[in-house]
Amino acid sequence: MSQRSQRKEEHLALAKMFFNSNKNNDFKHIHLIRPALPESAVSKESIATEMFGQKISAPFFINAMTGGSVASYTINRRLAQAAAKENIPMALGSASILEKEIDQIKSFEIARQENPDGLLFANVNPTTKPKVAQKIVQVLNANALQIHLNSVQEAVMPEGDRDFHWLDNLKAIRQAVDVPIIIKEVGMGIDPESLRTLLINDFSIIDLGGSGGTNFAQIENERRKNQKLMFLEDIGLSTVKTLLAARTIPVNKTIIAAGGITNALDIFKSLVLGAQYVGIANYFLQFANQDTESLIVAIQNLKYELRLLTALFGLKNIAEADEVKYYLDTDLYNFTRQIYN
Numbered sequence: 001m002s003q004r005s006q007r008k009e010e011h012l013a014l015a016k017m018f019f020n021s022n023k024n025n026d027f028k029h030i031h032l033i034r035p036a037l038p039e040s041a042v043s044k045e046s047i048a049t050e051m052f053g054q055k056i057s058a059p060f061f062i063n064a065m066t067g068g069s070v071a072s073y074t075i076n077r078r079l080a081q082a083a084a085k086e087n088i089p090m091a092l093g094s095a096s097i098l099e100k101e102i103d104q105i106k107s108f109e110i111a112r113q114e115n116p117d118g119l120l121f122a123n124v125n126p127t128t129k130p131k132v133a134q135k136i137v138q139v140l141n142a143n144a145l146q147i148h149l150n151s152v153q154e155a156v157m158p159e160g161d162r163d164f165h166w167l168d169n170l171k172a173i174r175q176a177v178d179v180p181i182i183i184k185e186v187g188m189g190i191d192p193e194s195l196r197t198l199l200i201n202d203f204s205i206i207d208l209g210g211s212g213g214t215n216f217a218q219i220e221n222e223r224r225k226n227q228k229l230m231f232l233e234d235i236g237l238s239t240v241k242t243l244l245a246a247r248t249i250p251v252n253k254t255i256i257a258a259g260g261i262t263n264a265l266d267i268f269k270s271l272v273l274g275a276q277y278v279g280i281a282n283y284f285l286q287f288a289n290q291d292t293e294s295l296i297v298a299i300q301n302l303k304y305e306l307r308l309l310t311a312l313f314g315l316k317n318i319a320e321a322d323e324v325k326y327y328l329d330t331d332l333y334n335f336t337r338q339i340y341n
């Protein structure tokens, strides 16, 4: 097995080892104000929405995880089967491995084969050659391309990149592909200054990928033999803080909340804080590790719970979630006061 392929398998195993749905994340510190007289009813259509011009059944999707190894083939197959059955979008893991190892393509293609009509996102790293990115989008018939920003992960990986000049290549990749680009973090969060830079450069679909869930500094530290860089595990910005910060930038944008989301209430809170969509990775992986059926049930449960929340908060449609009132605990409130400066 190549080093890259082995890394993919280790990521899957370590994500499982570190998964914890009770992580102390900031979602606990935002409190929604519920109407006692909601004047609404639970309805089937209340959470359906659109993404990239296509109807989807709920405003959440399976975020980027894997591809490029034997285990990834099975996982991508199950993820794609569930995404197809439930009509939610799915992102593949980084396909940059194909730049060097084209024989790994099967573990990505299987997702398109299992879900010919659904929304499928390809994913590359920010140093991928534009031509390669274009080829990957074409081969997978991808509806959008995610480009991940993962400087902390690279820093902890002994074999990782040490040059983080990425913006020019992001623009070059955009020139080369003809599908929408999603810029995403992988669990350390996109800060307001970087968000501003991305928006100024016309990258307007942003997955904030905050901390509070999968932590790639932790995963890569576990893979390191010596000089573990533990101090890098805590330098992320939480998903809730990335959302609060994004709200302060009055520019039209599509915001995806991600990082540590494992239940319907946190999905709902993300939408209240201004996200249009929510990406969920490790929580779904735990079901895909078992079988397709349990993942389908997990997705159905989330949808049902979101419909309940929509009605309980007096909304006809979940698109109105940003009208729900809330209040913040002190740390979050402090944060919102200080990021204006």
Ligand code: FNR
Pocket (backbone or CB within 6 Å): 011, 012, 015, 063, 064, 065, 066, 092, 093, 094, 123, 146, 147, 148, 184, 185, 186, 187, 209, 212, 213, 214, 258, 259, 260, 261, 279, 280, 281, 282, 283, 285
């Ligand atoms: C990831 N993630 C990820 N992101 C990305 O852009 N490209 C990738 O190849 C991967 N690979 C990957 C593997 C595994 C096993 C996991 C669990 C995650 C990051 C993922 O898309 C997401 O940003 C973070 O995991 C945070 O979300 P969760 O896991 O807390 O819901």
